[in-house]
Amino acid sequence: MALINSLVSWLNTKRLSQIDFFKNHPIETQKETLTQLIEQASHTEWGNKYDFKSIRTLSDFKERLPVQTYEDIEPYINRLRNGEQNIFWPSEIKWFAKSSGTTNSKSKFIPVSKEALENCHFRGGKDILAIYTSLYPETGILKGKGLTLGGSHQINNIKNESYYGDLSAILIQNLPFWADFIRTPDTSIVLMDEWEEKLNRMTEATLNENVTSLSGVPSWFLVLLKHILKASGKNNILEIWPNLELFVHGGVSFTPYVEQFKKLLPSKNMNYLETYNASEGFFGIQDNPFDDAMLLMLDYGIYYEFIPVDSLGDEHFKAISLEEVNLHTNYAIVITTNGGLWRYQIGDTVRFTSKDPYKFKISGRTKLFINAFGEELIIDNAEKAIQMACAKTNSIIKEYTAAPVFMASGQKGTHQWLIEFEKAPNNIDEFNFILDNALMSVNSDYEAKRYKNITLEKPHITIAKPGLFYLWLKEKGKLGGQNKVPRLSNNRDLIEELLQKNN
Structure with a gap:
C-alpha cells in the first residue's frame, strides 16, 4: 500500500503545485481564464452577438454582456436541445444537467460541454x-x-x-x-x-x-x-x-x-x-478538515463575479470581480464558464471567510429565504440556529422547512417550522425558545423584528409525522439523486401542501 500511495503522491505533485499557484496568484489566474473563454467562443453565435473579438478589457466585458438568469437564455438552450450547435460554445453540446428545481418548479437544463x-x-x-x-x-x-x-x-x-x-x-x-x-x-x-x-x-x-x-x-x-x-x-x-x-x-x-x-x-x-x-460547474473543495470553509477552485475554466445580496433588488446593481469582495458579506454568484454560460446568475449565495487564499461558505439561495417582515432570514442563519437548538436539547432533526405566517386581524406575523425529528427533544417549548434566541443571535434583522414582539411573535413549531418529507419527494418523483427539500420559503405554498399530508 505504501508503494501505491507513493505513486499517487508523485502523480499528484504537479497538480498540487498548480493549486498552490492559483492560491498565490488568484487574480492573474482569473484574468487569464476570462481571456481564454472569450477567445474560444469568439466565433459562436453569442460571440458574434456581443462582438467578443473587440473585447479588450474587463470593463468592455462587463458593459457589453448583461448578467442573466436561466429564463433569459432558455430559448437558446431549447435550440441546443433541438440539435443546433455553436450557440454559446464552439464544441458540441449533447449533455444537459437537469436541475432539481429547488427554487422553481420548472426544470432547468444546463448545457455541459466536453471542456x-x-x-x-x-x-x-x-x-x-x-x-x-x-x-x-x-x-x-x-x-x-x-x-x-x-x-x-x-x-x-x-x-x-x-x-x-x-x-x-x-x-x-x-x-x-x-x-x-x-x-x-x-x-x-x-x-x-x-x-x-x-x-x-x-x-x-x-x-x-x-x-x-x-x-x-x-x-x-x-x-x-x-x-x-x-x-x-x-x-x-x-x-x-x-x-x-x-x-x-x-x-x-x-x-x-x-x-x-x-x-x-x-x-x-x-x-x-x-x-x-x-450543475453549472465545480466551484469548491474543503482542503482543510479543521476549517469548514471551501477553497474556491480558480483554474477550472470558470470566471467569477459577485453581486452583494443587498443589491439584488436594485436595477442598477453591478457585479464585482474577485479582488473586490469583502469578507463575511453575502454575495450572489455570477459565472462565465467553459460550458457556455455567460455572466450567469446561478441562484446560490456565498460569503468569503478568507482572501488569502479565497475560501468561502455557502450561505443560501437568492430565492430561498424568508423576508416577509424585513427579517431577511437566510439558510445559513437557519442551519446555525437549528444546530444550536439540537445541541442544547439533545435532539436530532431529519428534515425541516419553514415559512412565514402572515399578519392577520389582531395577530402579528411569525414563522412556522415544520420539523421531522430523528430524535425529538423532551420539551418542544424549550427547543422553540432556544431556536428563537439562536436566530436572534445570528441575524440582527430578525432580532429587531422580534424585539418585544413588535412585528414578529416567537416561532410556531409543527412536528411532522415520520416519513412526511420522503412521501412528498416520492409523490413529486424526486427520490434520490440531488433532489432536496426547500428549507425556507417566502410564501406558504410548500408548507401548506405538506401540512395537508401531515394531518
Missing part, C-alpha cells in the same frame, strides 16, 4: 483525491472502492440524440471504463430511475464490497445507509465496511446530518470533506 466535463467536473474529482491523499499520506482509501450515490439519466430524442439527467448521473455515464474497477456498484445500478428498487439493488451489490469512501448528498446517503444497515442486521456501517474512512458530501448543508452520521459511522478515523459541485 466542462474534463476541465471542470472531472478535474474537481481528481483534485479531491489529490488534496485528500496530501492531507492523509497513510490513507488506505485506494485499497477498496468508492460508493457513489448518483441520480438517473434519460435520453431525450427531439431532433437529435441529446441526453439529460442529474449531474451526478452525467458524470458517471461519461467516466472512463477503468473507473468501474475502483467504484461500486456498476453503472447499470447507479443510473436506475426507480429509487426504491435502486436502494435494494445497491444494497445487494455493495454489502460484501470493501468500500473505503462515499460520495453524494447527505440526506439521501442516510436513507441508503440505514437501508443497508437494516438488511445486514449489523449495529453500524463500520461493521459492514471496516475500512471506510471518507465521506465526500455536497448538495445540502451537512450540519443537520452530522450527529446521524456519527451514530452510523462511530469512528474517530472517519473523515468528511465538503465540495460544491453544481
